[in-house]
Amino acid sequence: MKAKYSILLPTYNEKENLPIIVWMIVKYLSEEDCDYEIIIIDDGSPDGTQEAAKQLEKIYGSDKILLRPREKKLGLGTAYIHGMRHATGDFIIIMDADLSHHPKYIPEFIKEQKKGDYDIISGTRYIRDGGVNGWDFKRKLISRGANYLTQVLLRPGASDLTGSFRLYKKGVLQKLVDSCVSKGYVFQMEMIVRARKLGFKIGEVPIAFVDRLYGESKLGGNEIFQFVKGLMYLFAFV
Secondary structure (H helix, E strand, O other): OOOEEEEEEEEOOOOOHHHHHHHHHHHHHHHOOOEEEEEEEEEOOOOOHHHHHHHHHHHHOOOOEEEOOEOOOOOHHHHHHHHHHHOOOOEEEEOOOOOOOOHHHHHHHHHHHHHHOOOEEEEEOOOOOOEEEOOOHHHHHHHHHHHHHHHHHHOOOOOOOOOOOEEEEHHHHHHHHHHOOOOHHHHHHHHHHHHHHOOOOEEEEEOEEEOOOOOOOOOOHHHHHHHHHHHHHHHHHO
């Protein structure tokens, strides 16, 4: 029996990007002959994202595209919890809907997971062919510096703590979500730190991260503050 993969796509104002990312996911997973479903968790986008998702349901079928919206922005961690309630896959893939994560890497995640029976496969910008496209030098420097700091303080056993392109065994993701307390940007960091604490096996696949093509970046001063605050919490308590 084929394993089934549930792809969770949290969205907020992604009307332009959503049809493209869904088409690409379908393309690459169809080539792999995988059983899959794409769960769109929209947080009350005012730009018509939900209408676009409903059109995609009609095009690809409601067995492949599942729109499971929420009324307003409630944070990334709770978006995953909401999506998991509707997921029927053996594995869950989380990724951004803004085209910063290329679906061509999903087959590589699947192959790597099978090869080592990993509990988690994390897409990383910081080993081998991994990298970032579309960032200026200052932002790359901040990203590298932040990652170096997390490695020194947390020793997580993974090279990219803040990345949000990952594959999890469903039961593993459930355990991690149940134990995590962080929200937003820091949530991804806590997931890996707790995974290491719980003894889960983490594999990595190098990815090229691409800055968003349409819409506004959601990273600002508040996110940087939350990162530092979250890093100190994880260092002290996890």
